[in-house]
Amino acid sequence: MRTSTRALVAVALLAGFYLLAAAIVVGLVWLNVELVVESDRFHSAMVKIWLLSAAIAYPVLRVVFLTRRPRSEHRNGLVLTRAEQPGLWDRVDRITAATGVRGPSEIRLVPDVNAYVSEDTALLGLVRGPRRLAIGAPLLLGLSEAELDSVLAHEFGHYANNDLRLGAVTVAGHTALLHSITTLHRRADRHRAGKAAEIAEDNAHRLARGRSARDADPGDGGVERVLAKVFTQYAKLYFRVTESVRRRQEFAADRHAVALAGRDATAAALRRIPALAAAQGFYLDRYATMGWSAGLLPMPGQFYGGLAHLLADPERREELTAMGLDLPDDEPGPYDSHPPIRQRVAAIEALPDTPGLPGLGADRPALGLLSGAERLLADLETLELAPEAAAKRRVDWPDLVHETLLAHARGQAQPVLRALTGLGLTGTVEAMLDALAAGRGAEIAARLPQSAESAKATGRAAREFRRGLLREALESLTVLALTSDRRARWELSWSRPAALVLPGDAAERLPAALDAAVAAEPDTAPLRALLAEAGAGAAAPVPASS
Structure with missing residues (x-):
């Protein structure tokens, strides 16, 4: 056919x-x-x-014949006037002239990865009105002029093809x-x-x-x-x-x-x-x-x-x-x-x-x-x-990455901060190291969220679960202490996840220092030394959120 x-x-x-x-x-x-x-x-x-x-006739009449149809074209985006954007309009004019079709009366910039030409129509598309061209910002950011020309030529080519007379x-x-x-x-x-x-x-x-x-x-x-x-x-x-x-x-x-x-x-x-x-x-x-x-x-x-x-x-x-x-x-x-x-x-x-x-x-x-x-x-x-965007604070990309992940780190530290304050201690890494050195690791671990499996464990398995909970909690406090005043910083990367950059050789020493602090016989000296060398030895208490 x-x-x-x-x-x-x-x-x-x-x-x-x-x-x-x-x-x-x-x-x-x-x-x-x-x-x-x-x-x-x-x-x-x-x-x-x-x-x-x-009951049968009413929904048929109401839905099929009486409900107003949604407009098929989109009206979002930013209008690009001919006076303000002569370069783009000239390009579109040349493409439509070469195609032999009527050009758009309006061009809009939209946020989608898309380009389309819409048209006001009546009588189910048999009567045609003004045309509008929408161009997605990602196309302008990611395509060459030649590639964008082909996209626009494709869209207007729909209107040049005789098979499209009934397309609308x-x-x-x-x-x-x-x-x-x-x-x-x-x-x-x-x-x-x-x-x-x-x-x-x-x-x-x-x-x-x-x-x-x-x-x-x-x-x-x-x-x-x-x-x-x-x-x-x-x-x-x-x-x-x-x-x-x-x-x-x-x-x-x-x-x-x-x-x-x-x-x-x-x-x-x-x-x-x-x-x-x-x-x-x-x-x-x-x-x-x-x-x-x-x-x-x-x-x-x-x-x-x-x-x-x-x-x-x-x-x-x-x-x-x-x-x-x-x-x-x-x-x-x-x-x-x-x-x-x-x-x-x-x-x-x-x-x-x-x-x-x-x-x-x-x-x-x-x-x-x-x-x-x-x-x-x-x-x-x-x-x-969304309207809520107006209340957001605008920052450059490096600060956006660092401050976002710092806020995430504060959230990650909340369980251990609540555990420390619940025991009458201050919310600092030094306070947790003092508690671990005093043999209060089990008290802290008991107040941390844990899985059903770890809650049921006994003996050696329970001690291993507890050590894992304490290490994770101590690491979150250590990261918070190092990053709160930018002694360490999350760095932006466009090719991989943001990386936490620690001062000196702290990144290499940190895993072993954490392991030593939560061992069966806690040794907190390596982590204390690392924090002191990084200038984080006197971090202010961080309040736990309610």
Whole structure:
């Protein structure tokens, strides 16, 4: 079946979805009319049938026909005006002119590893309105100009392909079906939760009166769940047809990108984007938000912009290059809207190379297309981050790493601090060393959190568990003593976890000193000497949190 034919079938199936919903309602009305006409007298059962019909018809009308559809395009991000960003707008204008399509009325900078063109439409996409282009900041940070050109050419290539005349309709149908099914399931979940709450309340009353609770089933969600399952089966047929259309459209848009930006740049961008997505997720989790719970954020412009540091690290760059070469070889399912990237790259690399559009294809970083990039990234943070971000303290990367891990170290030390204060001691490493030297290790260990296995242990096993607890607690206090006034410091690394750098040869001596302090015959002298040499021998008590 040709792609254009499939698109027409998709339109017919979309109409069929609404006809199916209308047929359910009309059929119920007809059934009730026939019931009245054919009955010679009123039956109480008729009321039950009317109520059941209403219970089925109402959610169909409410969800399928009366619920306002969510807008398919996103409106987040930072607007980049033509006056402020002439370089980027000029690049987009040249690509759309070469493509022969209408350009966007608006460009937005978004935080996602994505680029897309959305369009205001009416009548399920048959009437088209203004277009909007969204460009992800990670693409500007991680791609070259040539690679970004290929991404933009791909997106606008969708609108140049004649097979896309009905593409907006298939997308609108996809959205309508998913919205209806999701809403029905949500209503069914609320119905089931309501029934479960009624049963729980009834059982509470029964137990209060000395009666046994009922083992009642709240059900699966009522008629809404049944309707959702019916529409799901119809949606599977629709998706099987439309997703095949959309996969072919992706290949066509890739060919268009090759014609404008060149084969190599298009293949390189496709290989790089999944690696960029992985890098962005890793970066946001391990770096940008690492200090969130400690009330810290990187400097303005660095929450998203700091990804450039990770991408520039030689080891990380090597990892990301390897990810781009080792693409997964997954077979597409019948409902996948995009072909696997490995298949798309293979199809692109099988094409003859082209010089691309004159003036495009530079190997410079794509971020150079923006004027005042750091300011724009800071403005993007203001728009996209949660309101709580405004109360966070902004620090540079080295301080962010050190202060975050220092806050974590303080948290790690809380159990032993509570144990010491519970025994009437001060919250310092010196106080714990004095207690260990005095033979009070067992008292401290008894107040530390321990596993069920260690709590049940006896004899030698108990002593080994206790030694492990004491060593871990002593190490947390020692680290806190060394780092609180920066005698030691956690150092930032973009290629591996932050490392604690201790003064002199303390790192080599510390393990043996800790072992000696918690031995059966405690020897605290090595650790005391290490702390004294590092200037941490008179650390102030650290209060334990309640």
